[in-house]
Amino acid sequence: MNPIIRFENVTKRFGALTVLDNFNFEVQRGEKVTLIGPSGSGKSTVLRILMTLEPFQDGHLELDGTSYHEPNGRGPFKASEKHLHKIRCSVGMVFQSFNLFPHMTVLRNVVEAPVAVLKMKRDEAESRAIELLRMVGLSDKKDQFPSQLSGGQQQRVAIARALAMRPRVLLFDEPTSALDPQLVGEVLGVIRDLAHEHDLTMLLVTHEMRFAREVSDRVCFFDKGRIVEQGDPERFFSNPQQPRTREFLSSILGDQEPVRESLRCAL
């Protein structure tokens, strides 16, 4: 079967800084992939390119068989607005800083895009939104404004909002990094439930190693815009091959004592 995401020799530069250099990466349909790696290694950039928030300069990127660049595409994205619109129909994203719309109620946040973009009827969109909010455990908050919610609740709304667009690929960029430690669990719980969705392809950037190990089919270690090592989580965490991976894991696991414990048990 064809991969749903295929980066082929993608090069991404910010001015003189080359963040991705001939980057190759594939994700299968329904696969749950975690990206880990040091700060500045290009993890967010990969997600942002997929979400069409950043253009890339060279190479080829496909989503479900559709190329991001058009043959005669113009502008930084080398594609028309219409083409980008079509690509975005299959992709959703959850941000580190939630980015809920502060002037809209929780319900309105979830309903906005299905009504505006998918042309769904408002009452239909609302009943679906309530369904999604129930799924993330927040149906009682539907008439609140984002500022009235905790960070963990806001992030769960953001997940419901992304799901309302029925994406086939869902991107998470450090969804729990902005949260107080005691709120991380509730968000991870929601993502864990989502990981059971068979058809949903998930790309997750996170520093929560135990969680990565638990939910993902594959872990990719990024360094300097390259995937240094990847593999199924059991093998990856218990027996990393590359020195760079070991170094990274020991540095990050130093901060996550329980994880180190659980890894030791696995060894």
Added chain:
Amino acid sequence: MMYGYAWDTSTPLTFALSILPILGIGLMVTLKAAAVGYAIALVFGLVLALLRRSRIKAISWTVACFTEFVRDTPLLVQLFFLYYVLPEFGIILPAFMTGALALGLQYSAYTSEVYRGGINAVPRGQWEAATALNLSRLQTYRDIVVPQMIPRIVPALGNYLVSMLKETPVLSVVTVLDMLGLANMIGERTFDYLVPLSMVGLIFLPMTLICSALIFAIERALPKSGIPLR
């Protein structure tokens, strides 16, 4: 005698009271000019701000030059320009419309800067969330950006309403009979400028005060996070 009202110059007080109805007619013209001018400034200013963000360089550049030019030249010059030069191109507008248009254009340049600041102040994450949800550019502005910038720009837009109101008398130089124009005429005929001109000043004072108070009240009443337009 003017508009059917005679003046009584026996004492300054009777004079003042007797010309009050005449000045009242001028006041309506002043208010109408300010209203039309402000409406133009609010709408056209937003158009300018949006065009200035256009991805097409030729458009954003032209608009940038236009706003800079208008901002940096006196209103009076633009007023004369519209009043005397437009007719040479066959565009003949009533003096009132010319005046209101000049006010509107001048203040569009100001308000466009206010809008621009307001748009830039909307966090990048909001734009990115809108893109991730596949909202079009128009939908992003209408549903996300403009509603959030409204509470931020009300104070500055309000200040411009007050200063525009105070600048309306400039229209009298192109024969618009606003308050100042009428006061001037009364002065010419009675050889007493002190009373009519003082009256004009006295009428402006409460008007601008009321305006400022209104704007402050609106500012307080608006939710800080923004107001959905739909």
